[in-house]
Amino acid sequence: MEYKVKDITLADKGRLQIEWAEMHMPVLMKIRERFRRDRPLEGVRISASLHVTKETAVLVRTLAAGGAEVTLVPSNPLSTQDEVAAALAQEGIRVYAWRGMSERDYYNAIGFAVSHEPMVTMDDGADLTVTLHKLALGVKDKDVDYALETAGERDFAKLISSVYGGTEETTTGVIRLRAMAREGTLRYPIIAVNDSYTKYLFDNRYGTGQSTWDGILRATNILVAGKVVVVAGYGWVGRGIAMRAKGLGARRVIVTEVNPVRALEAVFDGFEVMPMSEAAEVGDIFITATGDINVITLEHILKMKDGAILANAGHFNVEIDVSNLERVAEKRTIRSYVDEYRLPNGKRVYVLGEGRLVNLVAAEGHPSEVMDMSFSNQALAVEYIVKNRGKLPLGVHKLPDELDMEVARLKLETMGIRIDQLTEEQRRYISGWELGT
Numbered sequence: 001m002e003y004k005v006k007d008i009t010l011a012d013k014g015r016l017q018i019e020w021a022e023m024h025m026p027v028l029m030k031i032r033e034r035f036r037r038d039r040p041l042e043g044v045r046i047s048a049s050l051h052v053t054k055e056t057a058v059l060v061r062t063l064a065a066g067g068a069e070v071t072l073v074p075s076n077p078l079s080t081q082d083e084v085a086a087a088l089a090q091e092g093i094r095v096y097a098w099r100g101m102s103e104r105d106y107y108n109a110i111g112f113a114v115s116h117e118p119m120v121t122m123d124d125g126a127d128l129t130v131t132l133h134k135l136a137l138g139v140k141d142k143d144v145d146y147a148l149e150t151a152g153e154r155d156f157a158k159l160i161s162s163v164y165g166g167t168e169e170t171t172t173g174v175i176r177l178r179a180m181a182r183e184g185t186l187r188y189p190i191i192a193v194n195d196s197y198t199k200y201l202f203d204n205r206y207g208t209g210q211s212t213w214d215g216i217l218r219a220t221n222i223l224v225a226g227k228v229v230v231v232a233g234y235g236w237v238g239r240g241i242a243m244r245a246k247g248l249g250a251r252r253v254i255v256t257e258v259n260p261v262r263a264l265e266a267v268f269d270g271f272e273v274m275p276m277s278e279a280a281e282v283g284d285i286f287i288t289a290t291g292d293i294n295v296i297t298l299e300h301i302l303k304m305k306d307g308a309i310l311a312n313a314g315h316f317n318v319e320i321d322v323s324n325l326e327r328v329a330e331k332r333t334i335r336s337y338v339d340e341y342r343l344p345n346g347k348r349v350y351v352l353g354e355g356r357l358v359n360l361v362a363a364e365g366h367p368s369e370v371m372d373m374s375f376s377n378q379a380l381a382v383e384y385i386v387k388n389r390g391k392l393p394l395g396v397h398k399l400p401d402e403l404d405m406e407v408a409r410l411k412l413e414t415m416g417i418r419i420d421q422l423t424e425e426q427r428r429y430i431s432g433w434e435l436g437t
Helices: 008-022 026-038 054-065 080-088 103-115 126-135 144-149 156-163 169-183 197-220 238-247 260-267 298-303 323-330 368-387 399-416 424-431
Strands: 003-005 046-047 071-075 094-097 121-122 165-168 190-192 228-232 252-256 285-288 308-312 330-335 340-343 348-352
Touching: 003 008, 008 054, 008 340, 008 368, 026 080, 026 368, 026 399, 046 054, 046 103, 046 126, 054 071, 054 080, 054 368, 071 103, 071 285, 080 094, 094 103, 094 156, 103 126, 103 144, 103 156, 121 126, 121 368, 126 156, 126 169, 165 169, 165 368, 169 190, 190 368, 197 285, 197 308, 197 348, 197 368, 197 399, 228 238, 238 252, 298 323, 323 348, 368 399
Parallel strands: 003 094, 046 071, 046 121, 071 094, 121 165, 165 190, 228 252, 228 285, 285 308, 308 348
Antiparallel strands: 330 340, 340 348
C-alpha cells in the first residue's frame, strides 16, 4: 500500500493550498533550491509524524527535492487537511492520513511509518519515536498492537539500530524524549528543533498565539472584547496567547502558573496571576497551554460561570479533564467543534475541538510565514543528521546555533530587512578580556 487518504480526488484542491503556502515560505523554498541542486538526502528514508497541513507539504516536497524517500503520517487524529494528504499521495509520497482518525487508525498510521524502515524520523509530539522504541524494546500495550497491524513482523531491534537520528518539533515531544534519554531508553540521537531560537520565539509565541485565537473564533464566532480570559501556563505558547487576548480587547487576562519565575514575568507583563481554583470562578474563556495533565479538573469546571468556553493549545488532549466531565454532564454538539456540557448544577460549559489542539482542529494551524522558519530548521536538522550519522552521541541535542542564525538571516533577507555587521575592532573587543574601564 502506497497511501491511504480520505479522498484522492481532493488532490487538485490540495495542490492549490500547498502553492499558497509556498508563496509565504521563502526561506524553505531557498533551501529547496539548494537541496534540488546538491541532493544531500539521496536515498535516505524518512518517516515523519507531523500535522498533515499545507505547510508540512512544503517541507515534505523540500525533503523529496533533496533526494529523500518520505513517508508522512499525522501527529494528531484531527489535524489532517484531507486535500493536502491527497495531493501528496498523488505526487508519490507515502501518506497514511485523514481527518477524524480513531485511536486504532492513528496508531495504524504510526505503524505504516515504521514499515518504511526509516533512517531518519521526524516527530511532533514523539509518538513515532516512542512507538518505534516500544517495538524495539518489546513493550506490549494497545497502541503497539495497533501499530503492529501495519508495521508487520520484522526485527525492530535491528531496525532501530540503523536509524541515523530523529528530529522533534514541539515542547511536549522534547520533554518525553529527554525523559527517555535520562532513563537510558533512547536508542538514537534526537535534534530538538523546538529548542532553536527561530522556532520557539516565533512559532510557539506568535504562531500559536494567533492560530489559537483563530481556532476559537472560527469555532464560536464570539466577541473577545470585554471578556475575562484565563491562560493556563506562561511558557512561550502561553505568552503568545495572553498577548493576543489583550490585543483582541479582553477586559482581563489572567495567567495561572506553577513556576514562580514565569508567574512573576506574567505579572511584570501586565497580567493578573492567581491559582486556577480562583480563576475558574471569574473566567469566560479558558485556554490551556502547559503540556501537563488535568490542568482544568472537574472541580474547576463545576465552579465556572454558565457559558464558559474551554480550549486547549497543548499538544495532547489531556489538559482538560474531559473524561470526568463526560461522566457527570449531559453532552450535545451545538456547532462544529463545539460540545456543550450541561452540569449537574444546571450550568453549561463548552469544550472546543474535544479538548485537542484547537488551532489545528478548528482552524488551519500556524500561518505559513512562521512555519517557514520552523520547517527550515527541520530540513536543516535532517541534513545535519545525515551528514553526521554515526558521530552524534545518544541524547537530545540542539540544532547548531550557526544553522539557527542562518535561518534568521535568510528570513530577514526575504523580508527585505538589512542589519548591521560588526567591525573588526568590535569583534576583537567582545571576544577579548584585556580592555576594561
